Amino acid sequence: MSVNATPAGADVAADETATGTAGRHAAVPAQRSGRAPKTPLSENKRAERKLGWLLCAPAALVMLLVTAYPILYSIWLSLQRFDLRFPAEREFIGLENYVTVLTNEFWWTAFGVTMLITVVTVAVELVLGMGLALIMHRTLVGRGIVRTAALIPYGIVTVVAAFSWRYAWTPGTGYLANVFGEGAPLTERASSLAIVMLAEIWKTTPFMALLLMAGLALVPEDLLKAASTDGATAWQRFTKVMLPVMKPAILVALLFRTLDAFRVFDNIYVLTAGANETSSVSMIAYNNLIRGLNLGIGSTMSVLIFLTVAIIAFVFVKLFGTAAPGSDDGERR
Amino acid sequence: MADIVLDKVSKKFPDGTVAVAEVDLEIADGEFVILVGPSGCGKSTTLNMIAGLEDISSGELRIAGEKVNDKAPRERDIAMVFQSYALYPNMTVRENMAFPLRLAKLDKETINQKVDEAAKVLELTALLDRKPANLSGGQRQRVAMGRAIVRQPKAFLMDEPLSNLDAKLRVQMRTVVSRLQKQLGTTTVYVTHDQTEAMTLGDRVVIMRGGAIQQVGPPQELYDHPRNLFVAGFIGSPSMNFLHAAVEDGKLKTALGDVPIGERVRRELEGADAPRELILGIRPEHFEDAELIDDETRRRGMEFDAPVEIVESMGSDKYVYFTVEGERASAAELEELAADAGADFSGGGSNLVTRLSAESPVAEGQNRRVWFNLEKIHLFDPTNGRNLTLHEGRAAGALGD
Ligand SMILES: Nc1ncnc2c1ncn2[C@@H]1O[C@H](COP(=O)(O)OP(=O)(O)OP(=O)(O)O)[C@@H](O)[C@H]1O
Ligand SMILES: [Mg+2]
Numbered sequence: 089m090s091v092n093a094t095p096a097g098a099d100v101a102a103d104e105t106a107t108g109t110a111g112r113h114a115a116v117p118a119q120r121s122g123r124a125p126k127t128p129l130s131e132n133k134r135a136e137r138k139l140g141w142l143l144c145a146p147a148a149l150v151m152l153l154v155t156a157y158p159i160l161y162s163i164w165l166s167l168q169r170f171d172l173r174f175p176a177e178r179e180f181i182g183l184e185n186y187v188t189v190l191t192n193e194f195w196w197t198a199f200g201v202t203m204l205i206t207v208v209t210v211a212v213e214l215v216l217g218m219g220l221a222l223i224m225h226r227t228l229v230g231r232g233i234v235r236t237a238a239l240i241p242y243g244i245v246t247v248v249a250a251f252s253w254r255y256a257w258t259p260g261t262g263y264l265a266n267v268f269g270e271g272a273p274l275t276e277r278a279s280s281l282a283i284v285m286l287a288e289i290w291k292t293t294p295f296m297a298l299l300l301m302a303g304l305a306l307v308p309e310d311l312l313k314a315a316s317t318d319g320a321t322a323w324q325r326f327t328k329v330m331l332p333v334m335k336p337a338i339l340v341a342l343l344f345r346t347l348d349a350f351r352v353f354d355n356i357y358v359l360t361a362g363a364n365e366t367s368s369v370s371m372i373a374y375n376n377l378i379r380g381l382n383l384g385i386g387s388t389m390s391v392l393i394f395l396t397v398a399i400i401a402f403v404f405v406k407l408f409g410t411a412a413p414g415s416d417d418g419e420r421r
Numbered sequence: 422m423a424d425i426v427l428d429k430v431s432k433k434f435p436d437g438t439v440a441v442a443e444v445d446l447e448i449a450d451g452e453f454v455i456l457v458g459p460s461g462c463g464k465s466t467t468l469n470m471i472a473g474l475e476d477i478s479s480g481e482l483r484i485a486g487e488k489v490n491d492k493a494p495r496e497r498d499i500a501m502v503f504q505s506y507a508l509y510p511n512m513t514v515r516e517n518m519a520f521p522l523r524l525a526k527l528d529k530e531t532i533n534q535k536v537d538e539a540a541k542v543l544e545l546t547a548l549l550d551r552k553p554a555n556l557s558g559g560q561r562q563r564v565a566m567g568r569a570i571v572r573q574p575k576a577f578l579m580d581e582p583l584s585n586l587d588a589k590l591r592v593q594m595r596t597v598v599s600r601l602q603k604q605l606g607t608t609t610v611y612v613t614h615d616q617t618e619a620m621t622l623g624d625r626v627v628i629m630r631g632g633a634i635q636q637v638g639p640p641q642e643l644y645d646h647p648r649n650l651f652v653a654g655f656i657g658s659p660s661m662n663f664l665h666a667a668v669e670d671g672k673l674k675t676a677l678g679d680v681p682i683g684e685r686v687r688r689e690l691e692g693a694d695a696p697r698e699l700i701l702g703i704r705p706e707h708f709e710d711a712e713l714i715d716d717e718t719r720r721r722g723m724e725f726d727a728p729v730e731i732v733e734s735m736g737s738d739k740y741v742y743f744t745v746e747g748e749r750a751s752a753a754e755l756e757e758l759a760a761d762a763g764a765d766f767s768g769g770g771s772n773l774v775t776r777l778s779a780e781s782p783v784a785e786g787q788n789r790r791v792w793f794n795l796e797k798i799h800l801f802d803p804t805n806g807r808n809l810t811l812h813e814g815r816a817a818g819a820l821g822d
Contacts, residue, residue: 310504312504313474314500316473317472317500317578324524328509329509332509332512416790
C-alpha cells in the first residue's frame with residue numbers, strides 16, 4: 089500500500105520538472121495513497137462518489153434482501169435448541185450449540201476431510217488449469233474446438249457427472265472398478281476420497297483454465313519478447329515474467345476455487361453419501377439440518393461454514409492482495 | 422560488437438502475407454542504421470527476425486560472421502528496446518536493469534556495479550527503487566534503454582523507442598540515444614516512423630516499402646539523390662512538390678511553364694517505350710522570391726507567377742503555399758505516401774509548397790513571381806517511379822548532360 093509516502097512523492101515532482109513534463113505525473117502519488125490523508129474532497133469528487141453509491145444501491149438492496157434475511161435467520165436458529173422432532177423443547181440457549189459442534193469429533197473429521205479436498209483439488213487444478221490455459225492460449229489452429237472441448241466437463245451437471253463416476257467405479261459393471269486390482273474402491277476411505285477429488289478436479293479444471301486464460305491475456309506480448317532477448321529460457325519467461333504479471337488473476341482464480349471447493353457437496357453425496365468418514369462439512373450440515381431435522385445444530389454448522397468461507401476470502405483479499413484482474417496493480421503492491 | 426548481414430532474407434507469415442521480401446543489407450560493426458517506411462512495410466518484422474523473435478522464412482542472417490537463423494534470441498546476444506518499453510511491472514527499476522545480468526548468472530557485486538553505472542549514464546540513480554508504474558514516460562524509456570546497455574550486447578535493436586513520448590521529450594531523448602550510441606559504439610538498428618529521427622540519428626538510412634528496400638544510404642544522399650519517387654516523397658518535410666509534366670517538342674509542359682531538358686534526359690526519353698508523361702519533383706527550398714535573386718542565380722532557373730494562398734512565417738524563412746493550374750501528378754507511390762502521411766499529398770488542384778527567404782515581402786492573396794532552380798529538379802517515370810535525372814547515383818537536374 090501507499091508505496092509513495094512524502095519523500096518519494098516530492099522526488100517525482102522534482103524530477104518531472106527536470107525532464108520537462110511537470111504536473112503530468114505529479115498527481116499520481118496523491119491519488120495513490122487514497123484513504124490515508126483525509127483531505128477535503130473537491131465538489132467534483134464528491135458528486136462522483138455520490139453517483140457511485142447511487143449506481144450501486146439497487147444491486148446492494150437486492151443483495152441485502154436476498155441474502156441478509158436467511159443469514160440472520162440461521163444465526164438466530166443457531167442460538168436455539170430447536171429439533172423439529174421435539175418442537176416442545178425449543179429454547180434459547182446462547183452459544184451452547186457452538187460448543188456442542190466444536191467439541192464434536194465428527195465435525196472435526198468432516199472439517200479435516202473438507203480441508204484436504206480443498207487444498208489438494210485447488211492445487212492440482214491450478215497446475216493442470218495453467219497447463220490447459222497455456223495450451224488454449226498458444227494454439228493457433230482450431231482454437232475454438234480446443235476451447236470447447238476443454239470446457240465440456242464444466243458444462244455437465246455435477247450430479248450427473250458424479251453418477252457416471254460412481255457407475256464407473258462400481259465393481260462388476262464399471263469400467264474403472266478393476267484398474268487398481270480387485271475390490272470396491274468406493275467402500276474404502278482413502279480410495280473414496282481420491283475418487284471424490286478426481287471427480288472434482290475433472291469437473292472444475294476447465295473453469296480454472298478459463299480464469300487463468302483471462303490472466304494470460306493480460307501479459308503483454310512485448311514483455312515476453314523482451315525477456316527472450318534479455319536471455320530468458322521458456323521456463324524463466326514463465327516463472328519470472330508471466331506468473332508475476334498474472335498474479336492478480338491467479339489469486340482471483342484461487343479464491344473462487346477455494347471458496348467453491350470448501351463447500352463440496354454433490355460429488356460426495358452421490359459417490360459415497362458420506363460413508364467411511366468421507367463427509368464434508370456441507371454434508372454433515374445437510375445431514376443434521378434436513379435429515380436429522382435438528383435446525384439448531386444444522387444452522388450452527390451452516391454459520392460455521394459461512395464464517396470459514398468469510399475467513400478464507402478475507403485472507404485472500406487482505407493478506408495476498410487479491411483484486412479484480414486488470415485493476416491497477418501498481419496500487420496494491 | 423558485431424556486424425549484421427541480411428542475405429536475401431524474407432518473411433512469409435502462415436496466412437500468406439509476405440512481410441519482408443528478399444532484403445539484402447550489410448550493417449557494419451558499430452554502425453547506426455535506421456529503418457524507415459510507412460506503416461506495415463515490414464520494419465518491425467525485419468527487426469524481429471534479427472532479434473530471433475520471428476523465424477526467417479528464407480535467406481540467411483549473420484551476426485559477427487556467424488549464421489544465426491536457427492538460434493534462439495538469448496543465444497544471439499542482442500538487446501532490444503520496444504515502443505511499449507516492455508518493463509517488467511513486478512520488478513523495480515534496479516531489478517529490471519539487472520534482469521539480463523541475473524539471467525547471465527553474473528555475481529551480485531558485478532551486477533550492482535553495472536546497474537549503477539548504467540543508471541548514472543541515464544540519470545536513473547534516484548529512481549532505482551521505484552516500480553515502473555510510478556515512473557513517467559520519459560523515465561520508463563530511459564529504464565528500457567538502461568536494460569539494453571547494461572549487458573554490452575553485440576547489437577541494439579530499437580523498435581520505435583521514442584514514439585510514445587511527447588514531442589519535447591522525444592527531441593531530448595533523441596540526443597540521449599545518439600550520444601549513447603556514439604559512446605558505446607555498439608551496432609544499432611533503429612526503426613522509426615519519424616522523419617527527423619531518420620535524418621538526424623543514423624549513419625545510414627534504409628527506406629522500406631511493402632517489404633522491400635527502396636534505397637540505402639546516408640540521410641543527405643537519400644535527400645539529394647532519391648532513386649525513385651517513393652524515396653523522394655518520403656524523405657523531407659515539408660515533402661517534395663510533385664507536378665504533372667508532359668513531354669512535348671523536347672520540352673516539359675508543366676504548371677510552372679515549359680521546362681527545358683538536358684541532353685541526358687532527352688536521350689532517356691528517345692526510346693520507343695519511353696514515357697510521354699513524367700512527374701516533376703522539386704523541393705520547397707529550391708524556390709525563391711524572384712525579387713531577391715541575383716542575375717547569376719537567375720540564369721540557373723526559371724520563373725513563374727502564381728497566387729499566394731498561405732504564408733507561414735517561421736522566423737528564419739517563410740513557407741509560402743501557392744495554387745497552380747494544371748493536372749495533378751498521379752502515381753501509385755504518391756497515393757501510398759498520401760495515405761501514410763495523411764493530407765500532405767491530397768490537396769485539391771496542384772498545391773505548391775515553397776520555402777522563401779524571410780526578407781520576401783510576400784503576402785497572402787497577392788500574385789507573386791517565384792523563381793525555381795532547374796538544377797535541382799527531379800524527373801520521375803510515373804509507371805515505375807524511377808528517377809530519370811539520376812546518373813551514377815547522382816541527381817543532375819533536368820538540364821544535366
Ligand atoms: N503475425 C502476423 N501474421 C500475418 N501478417 C502479419 C503478422 N505480423 C505482421 N504482419 C503483416 O506484415 C506486414 C509488416 O508488418 P510490420 O509489423 O513489420 O510493419 P511495420 O513496418 O513495423 O509497421 P508499423 O510502422 O505500423 O509498426 C504488415 O502488412 C502486417 O500486417
Ligand atoms: Mg512496427
